[in-house]
Amino acid sequence: MQNIIIANWKMNPTTKQEAKEIFEGIKSGLEGVETEVVICPPYLYLSELSGLTIGVQNINAEDNGAYTGEISAVMLKEFGVDYIIIGHSERRKYFVETNQIINKKIKKALELGFKVIFCIGETEGERKSGLKNEVLEEQLAQGLDGVESTENITIAYEPVWAIGTGDNCSVKETKESIDHIKKLIGKEIRVIYGGSANAENAESYIKEAGANGLLVGGASLKPEEFVKIIKSAE
Ligand code: PGA
Numbered sequence: 001m002q003n004i005i006i007a008n009w010k011m012n013p014t015t016k017q018e019a020k021e022i023f024e025g026i027k028s029g030l031e032g033v034e035t036e037v038v039i040c041p042p043y044l045y046l047s048e049l050s051g052l053t054i055g056v057q058n059i060n061a062e063d064n065g066a067y068t069g070e071i072s073a074v075m076l077k078e079f080g081v082d083y084i085i086i087g088h089s090e091r092r093k094y095f096v097e098t099n100q101i102i103n104k105k106i107k108k109a110l111e112l113g114f115k116v117i118f119c120i121g122e123t124e125g126e127r128k129s130g131l132k133n134e135v136l137e138e139q140l141a142q143g144l145d146g147v148e149s150t151e152n153i154t155i156a157y158e159p160v161w162a163i164g165t166g167d168n169c170s171v172k173e174t175k176e177s178i179d180h181i182k183k184l185i186g187k188e189i190r191v192i193y194g195g196s197a198n199a200e201n202a203e204s205y206i207k208e209a210g211a212n213g214l215l216v217g218g219a220s221l222k223p224e225e226f227v228k229i230i231k232s233a234e
Pocket residue numbers: 008158162163164165194195196197215216217218219
């Protein structure tokens with residue numbers, strides 16, 4: 001299974017120029033790299049960036065209509081987008097995305113031929129209450145309800161408490177969760193880790209925790225560091 005390293009730029013950077021610079025900086029460091037690399041910028045920069053595999057961070061599950069401020073998956077067909085991140089914890093939290101909404105988005109993305117990066121993970125409270133496995137099971141079961149094939153899905157295990165905090169999940173705990181997720185899915189699937197991944201800890205997730213790659217936020221905006229992360233997956 002080919003490893004995958006995904007950059008989730010979130011709502012960054014704030015100018016087109018910076019987006020191009022970061023993108024070109026990453027691109028120039030990838031000679032000879034075999035790992036799959038995906039950059040997920042804000043929509044506005046899509047037409048500015050080319051030469052690497054591109055993803056987006058969200059879609060609306062409807063094709064078109066009266067949904068002020070939204071972007072549909074159909075619209076993305078023209079923009080050279082291959083991947084769609086669905087169910088990121090920031091969307092679950094700030095935009096109240098339920099497992100049911102996420103399920104609709106996953107089905108729509110797959111129906112239109114996109115590859116899906118499906119994010120799951122427990123909050124700090126759920127972890128402390130010993131509910132981690134239950135939460136993961138529910139997110140997977142409801143998110144994938146009625147999905148016939150998981151062939152074009154990558155699962156991103158992102159403990160919410162580890163995202164953007166510098167408090168990354170231990171290799172041991174990550175391995176347990178990844179093993180649990182793989183067992184629940186029951187067939188070959190790519191499961192990656194996300195949550196304060198950086199150039200120092202990247203290799204241990206891939207080589208020791210059994211992650212098939214990483215979903216990287218903050219560190220993906222620093223080309224040199226991001227290229228190091230990519231190389232640790234080789
Ligand atoms: P982080 O974000 O690497 O900044 O923790 C990861 C993510 O939200 O996907």
